[in-house]
Amino acid sequence: MSGKKGHKGRGKQFSNPEEIDRQMRAEREKEANGGAEPENSSESEEESSDEEFDIVSAAVSCCASLPHPHTPPPNPKQQQKKKGVEGLIEIENPNRVSQKSKKVADLDVSAPKELSRREREEIEKQRAKERYMKLHLEGKTEQARADLARLAIIKKQREEAARKRDELRKAKEEEEAKSKR
Numbered sequence: 001m002s003g004k005k006g007h008k009g010r011g012k013q014f015s016n017p018e019e020i021d022r023q024m025r026a027e028r029e030k031e032a033n034g035g036a037e038p039e040n041s042s043e044s045e046e047e048s049s050d051e052e053f054d055i056v057s058a059a060v061s062c063c064a065s066l067p068h069p070h071t072p073p074p075n076p077k078q079q080q081k082k083k084g085v086e087g088l089i090e091i092e093n094p095n096r097v098s099q100k101s102k103k104v105a106d107l108d109v110s111a112p113k114e115l116s117r118r119e120r121e122e123i124e125k126q127r128a129k130e131r132y133m134k135l136h137l138e139g140k141t142e143q144a145r146a147d148l149a150r151l152a153i154i155k156k157q158r159e160e161a162a163r164k165r166d167e168l169r170k171a172k173e174e175e176e177a178k179s180k181r
Helices: 017-032 045-065 117-138 142-180
Strands: none
Touching: 117 142
């Protein structure tokens, strides 16, 4: 591919709005005169062929910008400034959801908010945990019973160990008292 470029490498050509208006007026005059050429046809053949192409492209773009016959006429209050390409292309996608801003007066604060599945599960999980902890503190769960039994065994072992220490201490004190006599 040395030196040659395909048609895809060309720059885009955009029509001038004034040029489109002028061409549309010329086309209307042509139709009004019964197909006769307008008076100012002093242009060369190259310009007229370019002009025909521009007229056709202008007509196509003009028809594309007309509202669809099934859509109601635009309300000036609803008409907002469109961003990017939205103003140039009419979109008829039934799945497209337009973002509508809500007024503060229209919002109903008292209405219950719809929770997502994750939020509902999280709340259920938290409530179940709280119920379990309440039963656990009352000693009604199996784990609580096992803990209480283990604590009772440990308490008995500590009491026995304390009793043995006391006995050993008393025995030691008696020996010391006997040895001093």
